[in-house]
Amino acid sequence: xxxxxxxxxxxxxxxxxxxxxxxxxxxxxxxxxxxxxxxxxxxxxxxxxxxxxxxxxxxxxxxxxxxxxxxxxxxxxxxxxxxxxxxxxxxxxxxxxxxxxxxxxxxxxxxxxxxxxxxxxxxxxxxxxxxxxxxxxxxxxxxxxxxxxxxxxxxxxxxxxxxxxxxxxxxxxxxxxxxxxxxxxxxxxxxxxxxxxxxxxxxxxxxxxxxxxxxxxxxxxxxxxxxxxxxxxxxxxxxxxxxxxxxxxxxxxxxxxxxxxxxxxxxxxxxxxxxxxxxxxxxxxxxxxxxxxxxxxxxxxxxxxxxxxxxxxxxxxxxxxxxxxxxxxxxxxxxxxxxxxxxxxxxxxxxxxxxxxxxxxxxxxxxxxxxxxxxxxxxx
Ligand code: NAD
Ligand code: TYD
Numbered sequence: 001x002x003x004x005x006x007x008x009x010x011x012x013x014x015x016x017x018x019x020x021x022x023x024x025x026x027x028x029x030x031x032x033x034x035x036x037x038x039x040x041x042x043x044x045x046x047x048x049x050x051x052x053x054x055x056x057x058x059x060x061x062x063x064x065x066x067x068x069x070x071x072x073x074x075x076x077x078x079x080x081x082x083x084x085x086x087x088x089x090x091x092x093x094x095x096x097x098x099x100x101x102x103x104x105x106x107x108x109x110x111x112x113x114x115x116x117x118x119x120x121x122x123x124x125x126x127x128x129x130x131x132x133x134x135x136x137x138x139x140x141x142x143x144x145x146x147x148x149x150x151x152x153x154x155x156x157x158x159x160x161x162x163x164x165x166x167x168x169x170x171x172x173x174x175x176x177x178x179x180x181x182x183x184x185x186x187x188x189x190x191x192x193x194x195x196x197x198x199x200x201x202x203x204x205x206x207x208x209x210x211x212x213x214x215x216x217x218x219x220x221x222x223x224x225x226x227x228x229x230x231x232x233x234x235x236x237x238x239x240x241x242x243x244x245x246x247x248x249x250x251x252x253x254x255x256x257x258x259x260x261x262x263x264x265x266x267x268x269x270x271x272x273x274x275x276x277x278x279x280x281x282x283x284x285x286x287x288x289x290x291x292x293x294x295x296x297x298x299x300x301x302x303x304x305x306x307x308x309x310x311x312x313x314x315x316x317x318x319x320x321x322x323x324x325x326x327x328x329x330x331x332x333x334x335x336x337x338x339x340x341x342x343x344x345x346x347x348x349x350x351x352x353x354x355x356x357x358x359x360x361x362x363x364x365x366x367x368x369x370x371x372x373x374x375x376x377x378x379x380x
Contacts, residue, residue: 001054002028006077008062008110009084010034011041013201014139014235018083019046021239023055031055032075034062039372040087040202042364062106065113072117079246081137082110085173088204089143089166090376093318096165103169104176111136111180119184127185137246138177140192142231142256142324143167153327154192156254163319174254181252189249191242193257194326197346198235199353202364204372206230206265207347210272211354212361214306217292220273221377224316226266229323233259234341234349244335258326259339269311271343275351277306289358314380 005022009015010033019031030053035041037059049055060067062084071077084106086092086099114136119128145154146161162171180186201208210220241257249255263271280286280303287301331337341349354361 001030002026003078004030004032004075006032006034006071006075006080008034008080008082008106009041009139011037011043011046011057012083012087013040013198013205014196014238015083016042016045016200017198017235018081018239018242019049019055021236022243023049025243029054030075032071032077033057034060034068034071035084036061038086039368040204042200042360044360044363045200061102063101063109065109068109068113069116072113077117078133079135079137080110080114081139081242081246082107083139085139085170086166089164090204090317092164092166092169096169099165099169100172103166104172107138107173108176111177111186115180115184115186130185130187134187135246135251136177136180136186136188137242138174138188138190139242140174140190141167141170142192142194142258142326143321144171144174144192145324147321148323148325150323153325154256154258155327156192156256156330163321167321187251189245189251190254191245191257192254192326193238193241194231194233194259194261194324196233196235196238198350199357200360201235201350203361203369204376206268207272207350208354208361210269211276211351212365214273214276214310215289215291215354215358217290217305218310219312220269220310221314221380222265222269222311223314223380224320225313226264226269226311227322228265228320229262229325230265230268231258231325232261232263232268232343232346233257233339234346237339237341240340241331241335241337244337245331248335250334255331255335256326256328257331257337258328259341259343260328261339261343262323262325263343266311270308271347272351273306273308273310275347277303279348279351279355280306286355289355314377
């Protein structure tokens with residue numbers, strides 16, 4: 001095998017897509033997934049990939065110094081890709097401290113283990129000497145740049161101005177990664193991406209939540225007036241960007257990864273409704289996945305209730321960032337990356353995946369999800 005990767009958070013949405021992407025694209029790599037399996041992690045997602053030789057799973061917390069060091073001792077990692085995080089803004093508003101612990105201290109703990117195991121001594125000035133061909137990659141977010149007005153784009157030099165506990169914790173993590181690069185000459189890269197969508201997305205985030213609610217005939221909660229803008233990136237395009245940065249990116253560099261796909265939330269919701277309606281119209285077999293209670297009782301197959309009247313405008317998120325939009329010119333110019341999946345194609349692929357994988361949705365929402373949903377949406 002050429003390389004062994006430590007992929008943290010590999011049982012979550014983007015991490016799992018990344019594990020699958022890497023195993024498919026590279027035959028001579030090994031991956032060790034470290035994941036605490038919080039509510040957002042699901043071992044079933046990567047179970048088919050755990051073949052014992054190319055990919056193995058370790059359940060554990062990135063904040064656990066002994067565990068992480070043990071993994072570094074056991075495996076000859078040449079790369080750490082840190083996806084592990086508390087990732088949901090709404091949850092960060094309810095419980096900020098957990099975000100600070102996982103996202104900041106967890107990242108620092110991984111960096112510390114890398115420094116211990118990847119350095120071989122010190123140079124004349126006292127800087128650690130790093131083994132060749134090792135890399136710590138931090139998966140970050142465009143939310144570190146704060147909120148845009150109606151115009152403009154985030155570039156890598158846009159000042160950091162996070163506004164939510166989640167984005168503040170991710171910004172702090174970026175800063176500690178960069179501090180290790182400056183202070184200890186650690187070989188690091190950072191990618192800051194926009195909102196991902198695609199298979200295996202936990203249904204607390206906008207798109208999978210809307211899909212789930214439509215199939216259950218529930219109301220679709222749109223925060224505020226639905227005019228907030230996000231820049232949607234198909235998850236596989238994101239995985240490809242990270243792979244390119246790992247292969248050809250330069251140590252110490254930050255790369256923005258965006259989909260050129262700006263949409264208002266209300267547009268996303270309406271497009272999702274229209275796409276589900278069309279897919280169910282064209283392929284009546286898909287109607288078997290409908291879980292609307294009244295339908296199940298009556299045996300009805302009519303789907304005309306799948307329309308915009310399902311939308312309900314609810315109390316806005318506190319401190320809701322108005323607009324995110326990424327300028328990915330740097331990664332395009334330096335590494336030749338562009339987002340390949342336009343939104344109209346990506347949303348159909350995503351919805352079809354959910355229609356075909358309802359067992360996965362049932363599995364990941366079998367735990368505390370119902371309590372979460374009732375608490376989060378009851379007072380909106
Ligand atoms: P996710 O919430 O779906 O998955 C996070 C994973 O991390 C889960 O498997 C969870 O079990 C694991 N985890 C959480 N705490 C842990 C801990 N202490 N130790 C070990 N594992 C732990 O998140 P995601 O959407 O896949 O996001 C992955 C990364 O990408 C995160 O760092 C996030 O900040 C970043 N990001 C996500 C998006 C997006 O649109 N989803 C956009 C920009 C950046
Ligand atoms: P989300 O998927 O939580 O991602 P992020 O907050 O990281 O951008 O939310 C995407 C957008 O959708 C955001 O503007 C908030 C909005 N939103 C709703 O309108 N309703 C919902 O139920 C959720 C979860 C999000």
